[in-house]
Amino acid sequence: MAEKKRKKSAESNPMSEYAIYLEDVSKTFSDGVPALSNINLRVKHGEFVFIVGVSGAGKSTLIKLLLRELKADSGTVFVNGFNLMTIKHGRIPKFRRTLGVVFQDFRLLKDRNVYENVAFAQRVAQKSESEIRRNVPSMLSLVGLAGKYKAKPKQLAGGEQQRVALARALVNQPKLLLADEPTGNLDLYNTAEIMKLLETINEKGTTVVVVTHNDKLVNDMKKRVVTIKQGMIVSDAENGGYFDED
Amino acid sequence: MKIRTFFYTIEQGVVGIFKNKWFSVATIATISACLFVFGIFYAIAFNIANIVQKAEENVSVTIFFDEDITEERIEEIGEILSRRSEVGRYEYVSAEQAWEDFSVKLGEYAEGFTENPLENCANYQIYLNDVSKQNQLVSYLEGVEGVRKINKSDFTADTLSGINLVLVYVFIGIILILFAVSIFLISNTVTMGISVRKEEITIMKYIGATDFFVRAPFVFEGMMLGIIGSAIPMGLLYYLYGLATELISEKFSFLSFLKFLPALDIFQYLIPFSLLIGVGIGFVGSFFTVRKHLRV
Numbered sequence: 050m051a052e053k054k055r056k057k058s059a060e061s062n063p064m065s066e067y068a069i070y071l072e073d074v075s076k077t078f079s080d081g082v083p084a085l086s087n088i089n090l091r092v093k094h095g096e097f098v099f100i101v102g103v104s105g106a107g108k109s110t111l112i113k114l115l116l117r118e119l120k121a122d123s124g125t126v127f128v129n130g131f132n133l134m135t136i137k138h139g140r141i142p143k144f145r146r147t148l149g150v151v152f153q154d155f156r157l158l159k160d161r162n163v164y165e166n167v168a169f170a171q172r173v174a175q176k177s178e179s180e181i182r183r184n185v186p187s188m189l190s191l192v193g194l195a196g197k198y199k200a201k202p203k204q205l206a207g208g209e210q211q212r213v214a215l216a217r218a219l220v221n222q223p224k225l226l227l228a229d230e231p232t233g234n235l236d237l238y239n240t241a242e243i244m245k246l247l248e249t250i251n252e253k254g255t256t257v258v259v260v261t262h263n264d265k266l267v268n269d270m271k272k273r274v275v276t277i278k279q280g281m282i283v284s285d286a287e288n289g290g291y292f293d294e295d
Numbered sequence: 296m297k298i299r300t301f302f303y304t305i306e307q308g309v310v311g312i313f314k315n316k317w318f319s320v321a322t323i324a325t326i327s328a329c330l331f332v333f334g335i336f337y338a339i340a341f342n343i344a345n346i347v348q349k350a351e352e353n354v355s356v357t358i359f360f361d362e363d364i365t366e367e368r369i370e371e372i373g374e375i376l377s378r379r380s381e382v383g384r385y386e387y388v389s390a391e392q393a394w395e396d397f398s399v400k401l402g403e404y405a406e407g408f409t410e411n412p413l414e415n416c417a418n419y420q421i422y423l424n425d426v427s428k429q430n431q432l433v434s435y436l437e438g439v440e441g442v443r444k445i446n447k448s449d450f451t452a453d454t455l456s457g458i459n460l461v462l463v464y465v466f467i468g469i470i471l472i473l474f475a476v477s478i479f480l481i482s483n484t485v486t487m488g489i490s491v492r493k494e495e496i497t498i499m500k501y502i503g504a505t506d507f508f509v510r511a512p513f514v515f516e517g518m519m520l521g522i523i524g525s526a527i528p529m530g531l532l533y534y535l536y537g538l539a540t541e542l543i544s545e546k547f548s549f550l551s552f553l554k555f556l557p558a559l560d561i562f563q564y565l566i567p568f569s570l571l572i573g574v575g576i577g578f579v580g581s582f583f584t585v586r587k588h589l590r591v
Contacts, residue, residue: 116501118591138506139505139506142500142503142504142505142506142508143503144503145500145501145502145503146502146503148503150501150502156494156497156498156501158495158498160314169499169502170502172303173499173502173503173504173508174502174503175297175299175300175508177299178299217502221502221503
């Protein structure tokens with residue numbers, strides 16, 4: 050049914066086929082240093098994509114463009130059907146509610162417990178208390194933290210904190226999950242656990258884009274890999290691999 | 296705004312006050328200090344203004360009539376006076392009344408007079424609304440038929456209107472300085488408090504919070520701190536004002552000419568005005584400081 054709807058919508062708007070549609074996108078910082086040059090990237094709904102590259106290659110800038118934290122200097126940027134080149138400031142929150150974001154440093158609210166951190170995303174999206182009471186526990190169960198809903202972030206291990214961040218990112222059922230180095234601060238075991246979770250989430254229909262420079266992780270997963278080097282996409286391969294030059 | 300957003304705003308605003316205790320204390324202390332000084336100047340200025348006003352009420356212009364003037368014309372002049380906006384009140388003093396008053400001052404010397412030496416001294420004693428308009432009234436009255444002579448005191452009128460003007464300038468100057476100082480201090484304090492919560496604001500923005508949703512609890516918090524910060528000095532000043540006026544009246548009898556305004560007269564305007572300033576400072580301080588962090 051959802052697939053049918055998507056196809057119909059794709060016929061009327063070609064951009065709606067893609068979660069991410071970038072064409073000739075460039076971004077130069079105010080000091081004149083080019084961060085991204087002529088990026089072309091299309092990610093369809095339901096895909097799982099790794100974006101890889103060494104530090105300073107332009108991965109973080111790309112994430113910021115996709116979040117509309119930065120605006121590209123030129124090109125076409127569509128994310129979840131929103132034209133990020135023309136979007137008005139007041140519409141950005143509505144756009145961001147279609148995304149889930151996970152960061153390397155988790156970015157949890159330290160003074161609130163696990164439940165409140167996840168519920169916070171629902172409150173921002175102005176969900177009712179009954180919806181929050183229904184959605185938050187089920188999301189915590191999905192990430193395996195149902196028993197720790199009262200714990201504060203500092204009482205949790207790194208892997209658990211990242212799961213809370215994942216639960217927060219997913220509780221509003223985003224179409225697209227952006228994960229910026231989600232395993233950067235985790236050990237091997239927790240890295241594997243988080244990646245398993247991301248795969249599960251992807252299987253349920255959410256588009257997942259993971260930015261990383263962890264070559265082992267990328268090579269084990271056998272997913273689509275987009276490699277960025279000096280602000281340009283140098284390869285884009287299904288079941289691709291990556292060799293970390295760092 | 297949805298009702299749950301409204302309650303969320305209030306809840307988070309109150310939580311914010313307690314969560315950042317030292318920031319809240321610093322903000323309240325800053326607002327309190329500024330409004331305390333402001334309140335002192337306000338009370339002093341209004342008491343001086345009251346003393347000047349009382350003095351002004353005793354400044355009068357006296358007009359004497361032509362010798363052959365009729366009673367009807369005197370009444371007509373009275374009606375003319377009642378229509379003039381500069382005139383606060385006026386009294387008719389007959390020649391007999393004038394001599395009676397004067398003979399009291401003369402004492403036994405008055406007994407030597409068999410006839411009223413002030414026969415032609417019936418007059419209107421005019422008290423002004425505003426002494427600075429004395430000249431305006433006098434030049435009008437000079438052209439009124441039946442008016443022979445006008446007595447006025449330029450020195451007293453000029454001095455009083457000069458004091459009034461200085462008072463207004465000093466008061467405006469003090470308010471402006473205090474306002475600028477408090478905005479500066481408060482924006483610094485708010486900046487400190489908000490930089491601690493910058494991460495929280497960034498997370499909210501990434502999750503898709505609107506600017507209003509992010510800002511409202513901070514603004515509510517700022518306004519609450521403003522209310523508390525203005526209520527404290529007002530309570531303190533109300534108590535101290537009563538104490539100070541009582542002490543001055545009791546211990547310094549040579550200052551008995553100073554008639555202080557009752558506390559109610561001062562504080563019925565000062566309290567709402569200060570609360571408004573407190574809330575305004577809290578609102579402006581938090582509104583603009585949060586704005587800097589919303590561009591995520």
